[in-house]
Amino acid sequence: MPTTCAEYLQMHQTxxxxxxxxxxxxxxxxxxxxxxxxxxxYAQVERQNANSARLLRLWAYFGHEDLWFELLQKGRPGGPTxxxxxxxxxxxxxxxxxxxxxxxxxxxxxxxxxxxxxxxGYGMHSCVHTWTTHxxxxxxxxxxxxxxxxCVASYxxxxxxxxxxxxxxxxxxxxxxxxxxxxxxxxPSDGETAWIANSFGHFLADQGRLAEAEPFFQRAVxxxxxxLGPDHTxxxxxxxxxxxxxxxxxxxxxxxxVFERVVQGFETVFGPGNxxxxxxxxxxxxxxxxxxxxxxAEAMWKRLLEESERAPSHHRLEAINNLGVMYxxxxxxxxAEAMxxxxxxxxxxxxxxxxxxxFEVMNNLAIAYFRQGQIYRAEVMFGQVLRGRLTSxxxxxxxxxxxxxxxxxxYHDHGGDAKAKVMFEYVLQGREAVLGPDHPLTLEVAAMLxxxxxxxxxxxxx
Numbered sequence: 001m002p003t004t005c006a007e008y009l010q011m012h013q014t015x016x017x018x019x020x021x022x023x024x025x026x027x028x029x030x031x032x033x034x035x036x037x038x039x040x041x042y043a044q045v046e047r048q049n050a051n052s053a054r055l056l057r058l059w060a061y062f063g064h065e066d067l068w069f070e071l072l073q074k075g076r077p078g079g080p081t082x083x084x085x086x087x088x089x090x091x092x093x094x095x096x097x098x099x100x101x102x103x104x105x106x107x108x109x110x111x112x113x114x115x116x117x118x119x120x121g122y123g124m125h126s127c128v129h130t131w132t133t134h135x136x137x138x139x140x141x142x143x144x145x146x147x148x149x150x151c152v153a154s155y156x157x158x159x160x161x162x163x164x165x166x167x168x169x170x171x172x173x174x175x176x177x178x179x180x181x182x183x184x185x186x187x188p189s190d191g192e193t194a195w196i197a198n199s200f201g202h203f204l205a206d207q208g209r210l211a212e213a214e215p216f217f218q219r220a221v222x223x224x225x226x227x228l229g230p231d232h233t234x235x236x237x238x239x240x241x242x243x244x245x246x247x248x249x250x251x252x253x254x255x256x257x258v259f260e261r262v263v264q265g266f267e268t269v270f271g272p273g274n275x276x277x278x279x280x281x282x283x284x285x286x287x288x289x290x291x292x293x294x295x296x297a298e299a300m301w302k303r304l305l306e307e308s309e310r311a312p313s314h315h316r317l318e319a320i321n322n323l324g325v326m327y328x329x330x331x332x333x334x335x336a337e338a339m340x341x342x343x344x345x346x347x348x349x350x351x352x353x354x355x356x357x358x359f360e361v362m363n364n365l366a367i368a369y370f371r372q373g374q375i376y377r378a379e380v381m382f383g384q385v386l387r388g389r390l391t392s393x394x395x396x397x398x399x400x401x402x403x404x405x406x407x408x409x410x411y412h413d414h415g416g417d418a419k420a421k422v423m424f425e426y427v428l429q430g431r432e433a434v435l436g437p438d439h440p441l442t443l444e445v446a447a448m449l450x451x452x453x454x455x456x457x458x459x460x461x462x
């Protein structure tokens with residue numbers, strides 16, 4: 001319905017007085033004037049399409065950029081009636097968003113983000129988003145906050161999905177927003193809370209943010225133990241994730257106990273040799289290897305290979321790669337090379353050449369080449385690994401830092417100390433930020449940098 005100029009001015013004056021009373025912390029007259037204008041626009045939107053207005057309120061619990069239909073639709077099954085109507089199809093969603101665009105509150109995202117088969121997103125200015133947070137949601141709406149968490153947790157891909165890192169990169173701001181909300185919202189100790197925490201834990205772990213991921217897995221385990229019991233598969237899977245984090249952070253004794261409990265739990269539920277336990281068996285192998293017990297590690301990985309013959313799984317690939325790494329540490333370089341080549345050629349199961357796990361195998365193969373004196377092949381492959389990880393994961397992911405460290409080691413061994421120093425310094429800064437200054441991987445690169453500086457000092461002195 002059209003609004004006359006007099007009506008609009010009256011609405012503006014009314015909203016202005018209300019905002020002065022409800023938002024005394026606004027710092028400037030300009031901000032108050034903008035907030036009042038948006039408040040008037042919101043009132044008009046609400047009159048024309050209630051779902052558009054509700055979407056704007058919900059948006060406060062997402063990031064302010066790149067909100068798209070498929071992300072919201074993931075939360076449709078358990079959402080309120082208005083939300084189910086809004087996400088029934090992309091036409092209804094676009095109709096609701098178009099009205100927000102007409103009033104200048106939202107605009108189509110024209111950035112070059114990779115979207116794959118997903119629809120384009122919409123965004124709003126950060127100031128408008130602040131207004132949706134502090135004015136439209138002056139009192140936090142826990143139901144809307146939890147709805148946003150369900151959408152994001154449902155959409156977050158796992159690390160076995162094709163090009164999962166592309167989707168994760170697009171979701172980063174929305175996950176960050178949900179993580180902040182989860183610290184404030186009072187959520188029940190039930191299965192849904194555990195599932196949300198578990199999803200966010202895996203997302204953070206995939207991003208290399210292990211210390212941040214750990215409390216989410218702990219929360220998932222606690223809630224699932226209450227809701228489902230200590231030996232339920234969901235509880236055991238979250239425990240396995242905790243074991244992996246402990247192992248990656250150098251807490252091997254702790255990780256071993258967790259993996260042993262998980263293996264025992266799966267075997268209690270499903271019987272010995274069940275594929276559900278393979279991830280924990282693989283984790284035990286890693287822990288034994290890190291604790292300097294190669295015979296026990298090899299036994300675990302060979303057990304995994306034998307059991308995965310009956311039910312192939314991605315853990316089979318991990319076991320072959322881990323065996324290759326162990327052979328490298330034992331100086332059996334040709335044997336290690338054969339394991340890595342076996343993976344890259346897909347002799348055991350389909351191996352996705354675009355998956356970031358491929359870069360881990362390529363990195364290990366480059367080390368095998370280097371150890372056997374195949375210097376040119378090693379350098380080329382190290383470069384491929386680094387470019388692949390920079391493109392897919394970004395410059396500060398742990399896997400990217402590992403690739404930079406390995407390339408730095410290569411240059412150090414071949415007289416390129418200036419290049420090596422730059423790389424070691426970058427890796428040191430990155431690992432300190434992600435893992436902390438006392439983590440074994442941080443200390444590893446710090447020691448390499450010290451050795452390099454000592455060598456350069458001796459040369460300068462001579």
